[in-house]
Amino acid sequence: MIRVVLPFHLRNLARVDGEVELEVAAPVTIGKILDALEENFPVLQGTMRDHGTLKRRAFIRFFICKEDWSLESPDKLLPEEILNGIEPFLVVGAMAGG
Amino acid sequence: MSTIRVLVGTKKGAFILTADGTRRDWKISGPHFAGWEMYHLKGSPVDPNRIYASQTSGWFGQIIQRSDDGGKTWNTPGSSPEDLSGPGGFPKGESNKFVYDGEVGKHLWYDGTQHPWEFKRIWHIEPSLTDPDTAYAGAEDAAIFKTTDGGKTWQELSGLRKTKSHLWQPGAGGMGVHTILLDPKNEKRIFIAISAGGCFRTDDGGKTWKPITKGLKSPYELPDPDAEVGHCVHRIALHPSKPDVLFMQKHWDVMRSDNAGDQWNEVSGDLPSDFGFPIDIHAHEPETIYVVPITSDSLHYPPDGKLRVYRSKTGGGDWEPLTKGLPQKDCYVNVLRDAMAVDSLDQCGIYFGTTGGQVYCSPDGGNSWNAMAEHLPAVYSVEVQTLK
Numbered sequence: 001m002i003r004v005v006l007p008f009h010l011r012n013l014a015r016v017d018g019e020v021e022l023e024v025a026a027p028v029t030i031g032k033i034l035d036a037l038e039e040n041f042p043v044l045q046g047t048m049r050d051h052g053t054l055k056r057r058a059f060i061r062f063f064i065c066k067e068d069w070s071l072e073s074p075d076k077l078l079p080e081e082i083l084n085g086i087e088p089f090l091v092v093g094a095m096a097g098g
Numbered sequence: 099m100s101t102i103r104v105l106v107g108t109k110k111g112a113f114i115l116t117a118d119g120t121r122r123d124w125k126i127s128g129p130h131f132a133g134w135e136m137y138h139l140k141g142s143p144v145d146p147n148r149i150y151a152s153q154t155s156g157w158f159g160q161i162i163q164r165s166d167d168g169g170k171t172w173n174t175p176g177s178s179p180e181d182l183s184g185p186g187g188f189p190k191g192e193s194n195k196f197v198y199d200g201e202v203g204k205h206l207w208y209d210g211t212q213h214p215w216e217f218k219r220i221w222h223i224e225p226s227l228t229d230p231d232t233a234y235a236g237a238e239d240a241a242i243f244k245t246t247d248g249g250k251t252w253q254e255l256s257g258l259r260k261t262k263s264h265l266w267q268p269g270a271g272g273m274g275v276h277t278i279l280l281d282p283k284n285e286k287r288i289f290i291a292i293s294a295g296g297c298f299r300t301d302d303g304g305k306t307w308k309p310i311t312k313g314l315k316s317p318y319e320l321p322d323p324d325a326e327v328g329h330c331v332h333r334i335a336l337h338p339s340k341p342d343v344l345f346m347q348k349h350w351d352v353m354r355s356d357n358a359g360d361q362w363n364e365v366s367g368d369l370p371s372d373f374g375f376p377i378d379i380h381a382h383e384p385e386t387i388y389v390v391p392i393t394s395d396s397l398h399y400p401p402d403g404k405l406r407v408y409r410s411k412t413g414g415g416d417w418e419p420l421t422k423g424l425p426q427k428d429c430y431v432n433v434l435r436d437a438m439a440v441d442s443l444d445q446c447g448i449y450f451g452t453t454g455g456q457v458y459c460s461p462d463g464g465n466s467w468n469a470m471a472e473h474l475p476a477v478y479s480v481e482v483q484t485l486k
Binding site for chain 1: 133134155156157158159160161174176177191192194195197
């Protein structure tokens with residue numbers, strides 16, 4: 001089971017509280033987690049990556065095991081800690097303002 | 099007695115204000131979609147409880163929301179419980195899918211180069227006058243989209259971008275279609291305005307468009323002041339009883355056309371400044387118009403720190419300040435282009451919102467004003483529904 005933490009506004013859009021748990025078939029990648037998220041919550045389509053191109057939106061970040069994977073390939077395999085649910089996959093709105 | 103419902107889009111959410119026909123005691127609900135930029139909300143003239151809303155964010159992009167109960171509950175079109183359980187199966191999540199038709203193309207950029215079109219957000223939604231499932235959406239970067247299924251899917255009317263769009267350019271706020279006017283006497287005719295593309299009209303339901311800018315002059319914005327496209331039109335308005343008469347607040351200049359935009363003439367007259375953003379028309383007097391003069395393109399606040407609506411009862415030219423109830427000192431707010439509206443009660447109400455979060459109502463056609471709300475986030479848009 002993959003644990004996903006969405007930012008406040010996307011939790012509201014998806015109408016979920018707390019973490020989202022997803023079944024994602026191996027091999028698990030960022031792209032496949034996003035596919036599963038959008039399949040379960042169609043309202044999230046276009047909010048994390050663009051329609052069509054599936055390019056990450058500029059102010060969206062993906063944090064994995066305390067590292068920023070935003071610029072990694074969406075096809076890169078994720079670590080065991082994500083696969084077995086020890087660590088959550090974090091979708092984060094980029095820091096802005098001051 | 100009638101009920102007035104005012105739909106207010108702000109920088110940090112949407113608010114719905116309601117009152118009876120006296121328009122004295124306002125009940126405020128909201129914020130709806132707290133924390134999101136709510137560019138515009140507008141109800142269907144056919145079914146007033148059907149309200150479309152543009153919800154947007156620099157982080158998370160564009161969302162379209164729809165209410166079918168007057169703003170009590172909301173869903174992204176295509177994802178309501180009825181849609182989920184219906185024969186159509188699962189929603190496709192395409193209510194926010196605004197994809198330009200065909201080759202994306204390029205427009206003029208700030209530095210004079212050509213820049214590819216990039217969808218950013220919906221500035222304005224204009225529901226059809228005859229069908230609650232049909233609506234038009236004005237986009238940044240400038241384009242017009244149409245839905246015929248209640249907002250579940252949107253298709254671009256791409257003929258607009260075939261109208262010398264390589265010469266359109268963004269203003270300081272971006273390059274968006276901010277005004278969409280539907281002709282109540284000719285369903286094939288639509289007027290739109292773009293900052294800074296100009297003003298356009300279609301007479302075939304959106305297949306083809308032509309610039310309607312003859313008479314506009316922009317000597318401080320364009321190298322050719324009489325250019326066919328590229329003018330920074332801030333807002334246009336029409337009265338349903340006389341749809342061939344258009345009024346325009348341009349970057350500078352208040353303009354009037356008596357032939358559906360084929361020729362414009364300046365009617366700034368004795369205004370203290372002819373720079374401004376909104377322009378609107380009295381519900382029952384097609385020659386009574388309202389503007390809010392702003393000091394200049396460099397100083398986006400009212401002249402002398404006095405918030406004054408100006409009214410012309412002669413279709414422009416002669417203007418009178420309306421000040422009763424409005425702050426007449428130390429006021430440095432702006433009133434944005436989509437933030438003025440009127441109701442249709444016998445004694446027409448005029449409404450506007452400010453970037454300081456105030457929303458004002460005049461229940462007597464502008465003679466006096468009351469603050470309906472004073473501490474909202476910056477107001478982007480105001481629309482009014484007159485409910486029986």
